[in-house]
Amino acid sequence: MDIFIALVLLWLGCNQTCEHTETVKYVKMLGSDEYLEREKASSELKKLIEKDDEPIVGYIYWHSQNNKDLEVRRRCKRLYGPSVFVVSDSKRHPVPSIWALENKNRFPLGFKGEHKWNDNVNEYHWEAPFDISKHYFIKAREVEMRDNRDITTDVWVNPEIERLATKMLIADLRKAGWDRRRVEKLLNNMVEVQLSFTRFDAQNGWQDTNKVPKPFYEQDNTGDDDDD
Numbered sequence: 001m002d003i004f005i006a007l008v009l010l011w012l013g014c015n016q017t018c019e020h021t022e023t024v025k026y027v028k029m030l031g032s033d034e035y036l037e038r039e040k041a042s043s044e045l046k047k048l049i050e051k052d053d054e055p056i057v058g059y060i061y062w063h064s065q066n067n068k069d070l071e072v073r074r075r076c077k078r079l080y081g082p083s084v085f086v087v088s089d090s091k092r093h094p095v096p097s098i099w100a101l102e103n104k105n106r107f108p109l110g111f112k113g114e115h116k117w118n119d120n121v122n123e124y125h126w127e128a129p130f131d132i133s134k135h136y137f138i139k140a141r142e143v144e145m146r147d148n149r150d151i152t153t154d155v156w157v158n159p160e161i162e163r164l165a166t167k168m169l170i171a172d173l174r175k176a177g178w179d180r181r182r183v184e185k186l187l188n189n190m191v192e193v194q195l196s197f198t199r200f201d202a203q204n205g206w207q208d209t210n211k212v213p214k215p216f217y218e219q220d221n222t223g224d225d226d227d228d
Contacts, residue, residue: 004108006176058177088187098165100190140165
């Protein structure tokens with residue numbers, strides 16, 4: 001399942017089922033009348049989440065929001081929270097920029113673009129029906145705007161917002177059932193893309209030899225691009 005399909009299924013609320021028998025059993029046990037059974041269920045679910053062999057986080061998230069039993073919702077929220085966050089293998093970029101999504105992931109419905117000359121500058125203008133990076137950047141920017149008056153809708157380059165946007169994407173992918181290893185693989189790929197950035201152009205996107213829009217990002221050129 002690619003990123004876009006996973007997110008659409010999440011947004012449509014389609015992750016309320018689970019094929020993992022033990023997970024289903026223990027989630028039901030969270031609502032038991034017996035305290036010890038509820039505690040055992042929480043303990044066993046925590047082990048399953050840590051093992052992460054099954055995409056159960058999305059199922060637990062759904063019940064944390066939608067289960068009719070208050071106790072089940074409460075315990076699922078406790079389990080879900082610590083299980084979500086995943087980082088890359090990079091010490092320098094544990095959470096890469098949201099603009100570092102590869103084009104095939106960033107533009108799930110494709111994109112169109114063309115080169116134009118403007119004052120002897122070769123510009124690449126493009127448009128896409130849906131831009132996952134832009135979607136999450138705007139969400140993250142809205143959060144930052146609540147507490148920081150310096151952040152406006154004109155801001156498209158901000159490392160803190162970019163990382164927050166990536167964290168939001170990670171959380172949604174975990175809710176959608178992506179296991180830890182798959183998210184780590186995505187993040188490691190984003191780090192590779194981020195290290196390949198050369199310059200940022202907020203209006204026209206990235207330019208490269210393949211004539212496709214690279215993800216938006218303003219790279220710090222004060223040091224080398226080698227990862228730790």
